[in-house]
Amino acid sequence: MLRYGLARLLALLQVIVVMSIVVYALIYAMPGDPATVILGDDATPEQIAELRAQLGLDQPAWLGYLDWVSAVLRGDLGYSIFLRAPVAEVLGERIVPTVSIALLASFVSVIVAIPLALAAARRQGGAADVSLTVVAMLGIAVPGFLLSLLLVRVFAVQLGWFPVAGYASPDEGPWTFLRYLVLPAVALGVVQVSVLGRITRSSVVDVLSSSFITVARAKGVSPAGVLYGHGLRNALVPIVTVLAGSFGSLLAGAVVVETIFNIPGVGQLIVTAISRRDYPVIQSTVLVIALIFVVLNFVVDLLYPLLDPRIRLTAGARA
Amino acid sequence: MRALAGLRERPAVIVGLALLVACAAVALIVPFVSPYDPNAAAVQERMQAPSAAHPLGTDDFGRDVLARLAVGIGMSMQVAFATAAVALVLGLLLGLLAVFVRPLDQLIMRICDGLLAIPGVLLALAVVAATGASTASLIACLVLVETPAVARLVRSSALSVRERRYVEAAAAAGVRPAAVVVRHVLPSVLVPVAVQISAVFGSAIVIEAALSFLGAGIPAPTASLGNMLSDAKAFVNTGWCLMLFPGAALAALVLGANLIGDGVGGGALFRLRTRPRPLPGDAELERERMLLP
């Protein structure tokens, strides 16, 4: 088990290194001199030089990268050019709404997708199966931000059940907090239901055709016992994998959807940063979100042996 | 190829193709027959409902929605096709290199893992932030986002096919190694890759739309499905038709691509009938399966 954990940790570190190099290297993709591009035409040479130093552009690339990494490890995520504040501070406030939306969307998708998929697996071709297929198609075809617009139109404007936009911080009470997040979470959740539902259904169907399921029935286990105790239980590995793996796109989706609902999260931060070319903000935000995603997957990796004891044996890199 | 004959039996592929062809038709035909310039503002005719003169109405700048829609669809499809084509070539190249040139395997896979760790839209945003928004940079960043998944898939398909007995049997029969790869390995790899590429197409459409929606994609005033939706955002209360048409076009494109991929891959989405159970006579198959190590 220890060996397995260490192997996964090594893989995690390698991924983080590559990912951070990619994020850092993007600044070199700017056409022309980054500092000039950011500050514009009427910047003075001193300002440009100062910015170049700040961004680490006055050194060879690899040195700049190492400087940047050591800064990040110290908790210094750079300084926003336009907001005139440490990025870490700004990000800290804004990360809460974004992650909350993603978590809520995950939760919504689980409570909808899993029961639906189980019912679909148990009786293929039945009502649940058809509904799952329809929802799946909907989830594929309609991206999160489009669905948000539709939901706002129907549930906020016409029916008035939920606010059209805005945000309440958690201190204002759990229900108020949630009210503002429901529509964006549902919009993202429906897309998630499509992915999660399909993988659950196909995994459970696969498991249910195994020999040990027949043996369980021959022992006199009830249909529910077979479906949940043996069927779902054996399908957990792919389900959990998909849940963790798609959390990244939930985070990205939250980023986009926030702009529709005027939620002061990472989304708005990054959009304004792009239009102003506030590069430190962009760089650090992408890094932090990717880190959250990658660490989450690492934690899930460590859980696998608990879900499937056979996994302890294969202590090696994934794939 | 024999495979194509089987495709006709899959409703998913036909429906998907129909959707894509319909969208392509709109994108190609409308600019020829429409009297309107999609970018010309005509403020006196703003926010009109669909009519004979403007089949889909006008937007808040008085521009004809149908004309803009055609341009938007065209842009989305071009970007998505370009992305899919480049991602296919690069992905095949990298994946096969990883399999057949052992030392490169770890390196290529780690790079792909690292890229995959950054959620697609965010990576695209970061790239566009650096390079500036233009169609070329958009395609480049989409390729960067989509290729790693294709490469991984090619690699894992090739690895699993390579282990199949009939590949070894072909080599044992005296077939040259290169011929073994081309005649036995590649055909099996191509099917999952085809499925993935249609997913790439769909994903490219969505990401491009999301970027344009945020203002970081196709630069205005050129119409794109994303920025049409973004314009419509302000009119959720009143002129909500504005979001209906680009939304429907977007859904049609993505659904079409995914249905084709799904159909090619075996129709998991549309499979409503029970999987047939092995008949009693297949005990032989069962025994065979048990003998395999």
Next chain:
Amino acid sequence: MTADRHPALVVRGLAVSYGAERVVTDVSFALQPGEVVALVGESGSGKSTTANAVLGLLPADARVRAGEIRLGGDDVRGWDERRMRAIRGTRLAYVPQDPAASLDPVRRVRQQIAEVLTVHGIGTRADRPARVAAALRAAGIADPDAIGARFPHELSGGLQQRVLIAQALVGEPDVIVADEPTSALDVTVQKEVLDNLARATAERNVAMLLITHDLAVAVERADRVLVLRGGVIVEEGPALRVLREPEDPYTRTLVAATPAAIAVSLREREREREREGGESPAAPVLSAAGLSKRFRMRGASGAVHAVDDVSLALAPRRTLALVGESGSGKTTTARIVSRLERADSGVITLDGQDITGLGGKALRELRRRIQYVHQSPRSALDPRYTVAEAIGEPLRAFGVPDRAGRVRELLDRVALPAALADRSTARLSGGQAQRVSIARALALSPSVLVLDEAVSALDVSVQARILDLLAQLQRDLGLAYLFVSHDLSVVAQIADEVAVMQGGRIVESGTALQVFEHPRHDYTVRLLDAVPGFSPVA
């Protein structure tokens, strides 16, 4: 526990069909408590369907069209699912076929066995562990606490099957339905497991319905035997009577394939060959000396000697059989000799030429002289190819002219109709696929064929025909065979010389008659002893 005056299980006039297809027609038999009845048949005979009908576990599209199924005094055919569930595991238990796939991979063994108790509310929470341990011991597991705590994948095939037997015993059933309980196991393990099962059921006076494709196993383990073919009982009676005096012609073919019968024919073959005048042993066409190969196992300490100092010699026009159970190294040896794998050390010689280190073009050329026929025929053929394309592939690789003509010729040689040439290889039966594999191997006119478990996946009657074909081809084309198999009765039908392998080494070798009738090594004796009905001493 039911009243003793009733038979434990009575099946009368059972008929099952899938749609319009009748799979079982008018099957009747009765089981007394403590009795063992065997249902013998090949694939498609309806034996598994009958077993599933008794258990009430037929798939949804099956229809039980007639018949009576009585368990104890109750007619269970008409029972709904809930009542059936109540007796499954308690009065009626099931021992399945493939042990590795029949246990839930994510639950510990003791939990799975205890599930029978918890589901039916047997015993109290306090005494359940004891019941589970008792069942494991009854199934022949000496250390129930240690094994009970394991997960299925941590156990060997034999242990897994014993766990399944324990699972069937723990509910104290009246009837056990055992469906091919040992087909997936090595023959020595098979014997032990069947011994366990016999003892456990006899002790508890449990009636057993034993489903098997192997008539010899049935005769050895059952009191009465029923032979099924095409869903109909073609013969029934006391076990020994069916073996010694079969009335139905189909039964006679099955009897001819039993090891005892084969042993007789082996002796006859040998005597005939001696009468023909022993050909002076020619120089071996294929020989290997000192082959060794080690595999490094991940995580395990050190390496495994898959092949350990193996030497063999194959004379022209003769068949050398490599016999052993799983892990003996026979397959690896065969693959090394055919240059599909490399040995760590040793020399391989073909027609006097050292072929050990050949590579590139020379290796390809080698394929014209020595060919390898894979184990499971269907997986060795690309499902995208037609029969003609598959057979023609080696011809194409070497630019042999008139491919179509040669393919026709080869199809004829392996007794396949020419019409099969355009069929996709995915649509062949096991026997057909194996013939195609053989035809492909013959395409380049090799002098040596290495056949790895070439008939093991086939039904007994199909096996006999393929072995006949191989024997004929040997006579007509002068081929030498290296024949790898775990199945001694198959080996006895075709081998001239036999080499027995265990743990990577050859422990005994000699002519077939010598090895089968006068085995010297302990392991060979054990192996022969484990084969049902195959006694080394006439």
